[in-house]
Amino acid sequence: MKEAYFPQEIEKKWQKVWEETGAFKTPDDSDRPKYYALSMFPYPSGKLHMGHVRNYTITDVIARFKKAQGYNVLHPIGWDSFGLPAENAAMKHGANPETWTDENIAYMTKQLKMLGLSYDWDREVATCKPEYYKWTQWLFLQLYKKGLAYKKEAAVNWCNDCGTVLANEQVIDGKCWRCDSVVEKKYLSQWFLKITDYADVLLEDLDKLPGWGDNVKIMQANWIGKSHGAIIKFKVKEIPGMEVPVYTTRPDTVYGITYLVVAPEYKDIEKLTTPEYREEVEAYRANARKMSEIERLSTDRTKTGVPLGTHCINPFNGEEFPLWTADYALVEYGTGAVMAVPTHDTRDFDFAKKYNLPMKVVIQNTQNPSNCENEAYTEEGILVNSGEFNGMKNTEAKKAITEKAAREGFGEFKIQYRLRDWLISRQRYWGAPIPVVYCDKCGIQPVPEDQLPVMLPKDVDFSVVGKSPITTSPTFKDTVCPVCGGHATREMDTMDTFICSSWYYLRYADARNDKECFNKDKVNHWLPVDQYVGGIEHAILHLLYSRFFTKALRDCGLLDFDEPFKNLLTQGMVLKDGSKMSKSKGNTVDPDEIFENYGADTARLFILSDSPPARDFDWSDAGVEGCYKFLNRVWRLISTNANNISLNIPEIKAGDLKKKENDDLLRFVHMSVKGITNDISNDFQFNTVISKYRELTNAIYDWQGRKPSLDDEDKLILSFAIVSLMKLMSPVAVHLTEEAWHELGGEGSIHDQAWCKWDENLAKSSSITLVVQINGKVKDKIEVDEGLSQDKMKEVALKSEKIKALTDGKTIIKTIVVPKKLVNVVVK
RNA sequence: GCUCCAGUGGCGGAAUCGGUAGACGCGUCGGACUUAAAAUCCGAUCGGGGCUCAACCUCGGUGCCAGUUCAAGUCUGGCCUGGAGCACCA
Numbered sequence: 001m002k003e004a005y006f007p008q009e010i011e012k013k014w015q016k017v018w019e020e021t022g023a024f025k026t027p028d029d030s031d032r033p034k035y036y037a038l039s040m041f042p043y044p045s046g047k048l049h050m051g052h053v054r055n056y057t058i059t060d061v062i063a064r065f066k067k068a069q070g071y072n073v074l075h076p077i078g079w080d081s082f083g084l085p086a087e088n089a090a091m092k093h094g095a096n097p098e099t100w101t102d103e104n105i106a107y108m109t110k111q112l113k114m115l116g117l118s119y120d121w122d123r124e125v126a127t128c129k130p131e132y133y134k135w136t137q138w139l140f141l142q143l144y145k146k147g148l149a150y151k152k153e154a155a156v157n158w159c160n161d162c163g164t165v166l167a168n169e170q171v172i173d174g175k176c177w178r179c180d181s182v183v184e185k186k187y188l189s190q191w192f193l194k195i196t197d198y199a200d201v202l203l204e205d206l207d208k209l210p211g212w213g214d215n216v217k218i219m220q221a222n223w224i225g226k227s228h229g230a231i232i233k234f235k236v237k238e239i240p241g242m243e244v245p246v247y248t249t250r251p252d253t254v255y256g257i258t259y260l261v262v263a264p265e266y267k268d269i270e271k272l273t274t275p276e277y278r279e280e281v282e283a284y285r286a287n288a289r290k291m292s293e294i295e296r297l298s299t300d301r302t303k304t305g306v307p308l309g310t311h312c313i314n315p316f317n318g319e320e321f322p323l324w325t326a327d328y329a330l331v332e333y334g335t336g337a338v339m340a341v342p343t344h345d346t347r348d349f350d351f352a353k354k355y356n357l358p359m360k361v362v363i364q365n366t367q368n369p370s371n372c373e374n375e376a377y378t379e380e381g382i383l384v385n386s387g388e389f390n391g392m393k394n395t396e397a398k399k400a401i402t403e404k405a406a407r408e409g410f411g412e413f414k415i416q417y418r419l420r421d422w423l424i425s426r427q428r429y430w431g432a433p434i435p436v437v438y439c440d441k442c443g444i445q446p447v448p449e450d451q452l453p454v455m456l457p458k459d460v461d462f463s464v465v466g467k468s469p470i471t472t473s474p475t476f477k478d479t480v481c482p483v484c485g486g487h488a489t490r491e492m493d494t495m496d497t498f499i500c501s502s503w504y505y506l507r508y509a510d511a512r513n514d515k516e517c518f519n520k521d522k523v524n525h526w527l528p529v530d531q532y533v534g535g536i537e538h539a540i541l542h543l544l545y546s547r548f549f550t551k552a553l554r555d556c557g558l559l560d561f562d563e564p565f566k567n568l569l570t571q572g573m574v575l576k577d578g579s580k581m582s583k584s585k586g587n588t589v590d591p592d593e594i595f596e597n598y599g600a601d602t603a604r605l606f607i608l609s610d611s612p613p614a615r616d617f618d619w620s621d622a623g624v625e626g627c628y629k630f631l632n633r634v635w636r637l638i639s640t641n642a643n644n645i646s647l648n649i650p651e652i653k654a655g656d657l658k659k660k661e662n663d664d665l666l667r668f669v670h671m672s673v674k675g676i677t678n679d680i681s682n683d684f685q686f687n688t689v690i691s692k693y694r695e696l697t698n699a700i701y702d703w704q705g706r707k708p709s710l711d712d713e714d715k716l717i718l719s720f721a722i723v724s725l726m727k728l729m730s731p732v733a734v735h736l737t738e739e740a741w742h743e744l745g746g747e748g749s750i751h752d753q754a755w756c757k758w759d760e761n762l763a764k765s766s767s768i769t770l771v772v773q774i775n776g777k778v779k780d781k782i783e784v785d786e787g788l789s790q791d792k793m794k795e796v797a798l799k800s801e802k803i804k805a806l807t808d809g810k811t812i813i814k815t816i817v818v819p820k821k822l823v824n825v826v827v828k
Numbered sequence: 829g830c831u832c833c834a835g836u837g838g839c840g841g842a843a844u845c846g847g848u849a850g851a852c853g854c855g856u857c858g859g860a861c862u863u864a865a866a867a868u869c870c871g872a873u874c875g876g877g878g879c880u881c882a883a884c885c886u887c888g889g890u891g892c893c894a895g896u897u898c899a900a901g902u903c904u905g906g907c908c909u910g911g912a913g914c915a916c917c918a
Binding site: 632 | 867
């Protein structure tokens with residue numbers, strides 16, 4: 001065995017062997033229980049970054065650990081390969097998006113292989129390939145048939161730079177999630193998926209996911225935004241038969257209404273405007289239309305509005321109040337109209353102050369009454385000025401008042417969600433075409449399933465500005481209607497790429513199936529994903545969409561489970577010098593360089609070492625160096641002892657070893673096995689796993705430092721310790737351990753070896769340190785036998801010279817004994 | 829504004845149930861080996877005080893202030909700071 005560690009040589013060699021022997025192929029049928037480990041698949045942007053390295057290493061170690069524990073592990077990879085960057089590259093450099101994407105996939109595949117990841121490449125998928133998007137289109141048709149996909153004219157988020165609409169989830173602070181430019185409102189006819197049908201179950205089922213972090217679940221719950229309230233309908237005084245319904249979570253404040261606001265886009269606003277106000281209202285609406293989303297939604301902005309000239313009648317007390325329009329009312333939420341109670345809502349308060357609208361206190365805190373002159377009172381209290389409800393607690397009044405409204409026919413209880421339907425049309429080329437046609441006679445018609453896929457046209461001009469390249473194809477647009485055979489035009493929009501990524505984890509179960517989307521039995525066998533690993537940035541977008549898809553496909557009868565990801569690990573970011581690695585900051589670290597200088601095993605070890613997976617990880621060059629040195633140390637330990645190590649190790653039981661130091665080492669190994677196994681099992685605490693590798697290595701070196709020569713017992717325990725270390729390290733240092741295994745004469749692969757077991761009796765040291773405290777402060781430590789009874793422990797503690805001296809002349813009130821740990825003497 | 833998370837040495841971070849705070853590493857300092865360097869190995873490394881030095885002894889210390897407890901990094905209440913998500917959602 002070579003004395004020096006040459007990772008580059010070793011790694012290439014074994015990567016080749018694993019590929020040739022198909023070491024990581026996963027059979028669908030096996031006696032072993034299944035385990036599905038999944039990383040969020042990458043966008044083929046060009047090169048791997050350290051975030052990828054961290055993500056895939058974490059999942060790979062989990063997959064290998066589970067395999068060693070006896071599971072049949074599915075660990076696939078693929079490419080989220082539709083999307084704007086490919087198209088932008090095409091526009092910029094004249095490259096074809098397909099070529100650009102394929103080249104990137106090829107390069108990144110090479111990098112993934114260099115990292116030594118245990119993927120089953122036979123199951124690789126790429127969402128931009130017709131054999132994949134055929135099924136994306138097919139799934140769209142199933143949702144269409146179920147009534148879950150529909151087209152409507154709506155105010156949508158428009159990104160001018162990307163030249164496309166965006167889903168609500170893709171608008172961050174009023175800006176485009178991809179290019180950061182300000183998003184505008186446009187009115188367009190677009191395709192939507194009815195995710196709102198699933199709002200409640202998406203919320204409820206979060207409780208079925210104990211294996212997800214609370215942070216993600218809370219973010220999803222907030223996004224879904226369920227609220228309980230009431231609809232109350234108000235008659236319009238000037239227009240007989242006309243009503244304006246509002247949604248409110250505060251029906252208890254109805255007696256305090258002093259005006260009512262509708263959104264500028266409110267459907268009946270023109271009818272509700274009297275002629276003398278028309279001009280002013282129109283001007284206000286035009287202005288609102290022009291404003292960007294970010295301006296419009298800014299909370300800092302002072303509120304504006306104009307009266308419509310009409311009035312509503314409060315059905316509870318007959319009071320009349322004016323109707324206004326103001327852009328703080330949102331057309332998409334509730335009914336698009338708000339009943340305003342300035343005294344008990346801060347927004348209404350601000351508005352009423354500005355426009356001198358009246359205020360009326362209806363909720364009072366009896367301890368500390370307020371007339372609401374300076375601010376709205378939004379806490380709980382007792383109803384006043386509220387007719388028959390006076391004196392009632394407001395929490396009870398909510399129910400009582402809504403009940404009255406329901407009884408008398410002008411209101412009802414209502415649950416409202418913040419979640420909106422998912423807008424999936426994109427005016428872009430590089431995506432899956434939406435498989436519908438528009439017939440001159442028959443209207444919207446789905447493309448028949450046997451005509452799928454609707455292929456992306458290749459005869460397009462990528463240099464066009466302001467419209468989708470797909471519209472330049474001379475062959476794509478015109479087609480025939482599948483119903484009447486007459487002329488029809490194809491839908492020119494493609495689907496949001498988040499659709500493609502909402503089902504890829506299902507395709508892995510049956511990736512090469514060209515007859516169906518996936519076989520139902522196979523999907524039911526492999527899913528749900530046992531462990532999903534990825535970035536927190538997908539907490540809402542991808543993870544919510546995937547949950548929706550799973551539920552919708554279950555309802556289509558395509559699968560039998562309702563949550564796709566049983567356990568979710570959201571890994572932290574990779575930082576450099578305290579900030580996120582980015583090209584613009586120039587603080588990126590290129591994985592290729594690390595592979596070249598130190599090898600993949602060092603990269604894997606380091607990326608897991610310093611922080612727990614969920615926390616941010618600060619990259620340091622010194623840290624990489626340290627890990628490289630450690631691997632050298634491990635290599636040296638093995639190579640210098642190669643002649644003394646046998647892989648034929650009989651089971652060593654407690655008491656088998658005569659020498660104390662050998663028994664101690666045996667115990668240390670068992671403790672390490674136990675500790676490492678538990679650390680991986682409990683939330684994948686790889687940082688402490690790696691510190692335990694180091695401790696064990698240090699312990700073996702220390703042991704050896706005290707041995708001038710080795711007899712048979714020494715060689716036995718040394719073999720046991722080193723081989724255990726190798727097996728424990730094999731999921732992380734995948735190449736080094738494989739090479740060492742073979743150099744020591746091992747058969748097969750170390751990665752096919754069973755995980756180390758520990759003996760509970762040996763996974764502890766032979767003696768314990770008894771801590772003696774006085775009044776809770778440590779005063780003495782005494783080495784004692786592990787089996788000591790509680791009485792004996794107390795006796796030993798009180799006999800200690802130090803304790804005697806410190807308790808001298810004081811009264812011992814009581815003594816607390818914690819078995820196998822400590823004695824606390826309470827004195828006065 | 830609302831919701832959530834986190835605050836431990838010079839740094840990253842350890843510390844099942846409340847039971848030895850600072851594992852392991854990085855950095856720094858000192859030493860060994862070497863003509864020298866690299867590599868490697870050994871040792872020290874929270875702060876204050878005591879002792880001529882050292883071993884040692886002693887007091888304090890996990891963002892701040894209280895509380896519960898024999899015992900608090902860990903539990904409770906109230907703050908402060910930082911981060912994340914949502915945000916005119918009625």
